[in-house]
Amino acid sequence: MRSAIGIGAGMVFWLCTAAAGMAAPALNVLCNVDEAWCAVMKAAFEKTSGLQISMPRFSTGETLDRLRAGKDASAVDVWWGGTGDTHLQAGSENLLQPYQPAHEREMLPWAQNFFAMSGGRSAGIYAGALGFAYNADVLRDLKLPAPTCWKDLTDTAYRGRIQIGDPRSSGTAFTALATLVQLFGEDEAFRFWSALDRNISSYTQAGSAPAKAAARGEALIGISFMHDAVTLKQAGAPLVIVAPCEGTGYEIGAVSIVKGARNLDNARRFVDFALSAEGQATGAAAGQNHVPANALASLPDGAPDISMIRMVDYDFATFGLPEERQRLLDRFDAEIRILN
Numbered sequence: 316m317r318s319a320i321g322i323g324a325g326m327v328f329w330l331c332t333a334a335a336g337m338a339a340p341a342l343n344v345l346c347n348v349d350e351a352w353c354a355v356m357k358a359a360f361e362k363t364s365g366l367q368i369s370m371p372r373f374s375t376g377e378t379l380d381r382l383r384a385g386k387d388a389s390a391v392d393v394w395w396g397g398t399g400d401t402h403l404q405a406g407s408e409n410l411l412q413p414y415q416p417a418h419e420r421e422m423l424p425w426a427q428n429f430f431a432m433s434g435g436r437s438a439g440i441y442a443g444a445l446g447f448a449y450n451a452d453v454l455r456d457l458k459l460p461a462p463t464c465w466k467d468l469t470d471t472a473y474r475g476r477i478q479i480g481d482p483r484s485s486g487t488a489f490t491a492l493a494t495l496v497q498l499f500g501e502d503e504a505f506r507f508w509s510a511l512d513r514n515i516s517s518y519t520q521a522g523s524a525p526a527k528a529a530a531r532g533e534a535l536i537g538i539s540f541m542h543d544a545v546t547l548k549q550a551g552a553p554l555v556i557v558a559p560c561e562g563t564g565y566e567i568g569a570v571s572i573v574k575g576a577r578n579l580d581n582a583r584r585f586v587d588f589a590l591s592a593e594g595q596a597t598g599a600a601a602g603q604n605h606v607p608a609n610a611l612a613s614l615p616d617g618a619p620d621i622s623m624i625r626m627v628d629y630d631f632a633t634f635g636l637p638e639e640r641q642r643l644l645d646r647f648d649a650e651i652r653i654l655n
Contacts, residue, residue: 341366342581343390345378347397347486348568348603349523349543355601356395360588366581374521375401375486382410382573392576393585398486399429399439399567400493403635406436412572414583418590418609426608429567432631437569440589441598441605444565444621445487445494448544448554449536450529462536464560465495469510476535477514478525483644486566487522487540492643493634494564497627505650512651530554540566542604545617549602562625568605 346353350372357370373381375397382391382405394402394411405411413435422430426439447468454461459472468477480488495504516534519525525537526544530552537544541556548554570589572582588594595612598605604617633639 338367340369342368342392342578342585344368344370344393344395344585345381345391346370346372346395347375347378348372348395348598349546349601352396352598352601352603356589356594356597359594359597359600360585363588363593364581364584366584368581368585370395374480374484376482376484376489377520379405383408390577391573392578392582394569394571394573395585395589396440396568396570398490399433399437399569400490400631400635400640401486402437402569402571403433403631404637404640405571406433407635408637410574411436412574412576412579412582414572414586416583416590417587421592421609421611422590423608423610425567429569429631432635433569433571437571438586438590439567439608440570440595441568441607442565442621443540443542443568443605444558444619444624444626445490445539445563446541446544446556446558446624447536447538448526448529448541448548448556450532450534451553451555453532453535454555457535459535461555463557465498465563466507466561468514468536468538469507471514473514473536475514475516477511477538478517478519478528478534478536479511479515479538480522480525481518481520482647484520485522488518488538489634489640489644490564490566491538492647494627494629496643497564497630498561505646508647508651526554541619542606542617545604545619546602549604549617556619558619558624560625562627564627564629565621567608567631 353372429439482488482492523543526539528534529537530547544556576582592609592611595607595609599615604615606618
């Protein structure tokens with residue numbers, strides 16, 4: 316239902332535009348980053364290119380569903396942002412258009428490796444580590460212990476006080492699922508999530524929502540990418556950001572041109588801009604704290620130092636396979652969601 320609603324909302328925009336007699340946008344981009352960054356990026360590219368573009372925001376899982384539903388006549392040109400393993404899944408399903416971007420040689424090694432892994436279909440634009448954040452004020456008021464590890468989150472003291480995304484719609488939450496499988500082994504990871512599920516108040520559609528709920532005090536703990544929590548903390552939220560003691564996974568956010576893009580030349584211009592130092596700077600301008608992929612781009616002051624975090628050797632090749640994603644989600648449905 317969530318995917319159908321997301322797809323419908325996007326189509327309403329284009330249908331209303333046509334009905335009103337307005338000129339069609341010169342480029343249609345689906346944005347998977349925070350809404351603030353979507354807006355800054357849209358304005359920056361329009362100013363640089365002189366084009367008027369459409370850039371609605373969707374969750375990563377919704378975007379993949381949308382591309383799958385529109386294989387033959389897609390109204391989408393570019394997919395910008397969202398976890399890289401989902402872009403890899405789309406590429407393996409022949410939904411993306413290979414392109415050699417102008418700034419590929421300026422990319423950091425992890426971004427170049429990701430581009431090669433994708434077969435030239437997706438370029439890495441940022442990186443960020445997974446973790447969780449808790450509201451220090453709420454923790455103090457409830458007189459609860461501070462969590463420092465993944466397995467701390469199963470403590471009954473946190474019953475009904477944790478939020479995480481739904482891995483079926485949220486790329487962040489699917490990264491969490493894949494991370495736990497790599498940390499603990501698959502069976503132990505699902506046993507852990509079954510225990511965690513008892514403490515979860517709600518599964519959110521978007522992966523950044525849990526950190527926002529913790530920032531507002533609506534949840535005690537939000538599981539998300541650490542850079543999302545840093546942005547909220549910089550805005551004054553009483554968050555403590557945790558890199559779990561057992562280790563954690565990470566994302567490479569990506570940009571891809573959709574196969575069959577109607578505005579292919581403009582799509583290429585957008586990808587080149589997104590990978591340029593100027594385009595990468597839009598993240599910091601929007602208050603985001605991702606690690607940029609372009610070596611010439613400045614690192615935001617609040618970006619977590621991922622070199623100091625214990626990281627798993629995240630297996631993008633395996634967890635970027637559609638069949639592996641579906642197998643894990645099927646098991647999640649069978650063993651976790653049935654408990655709710």
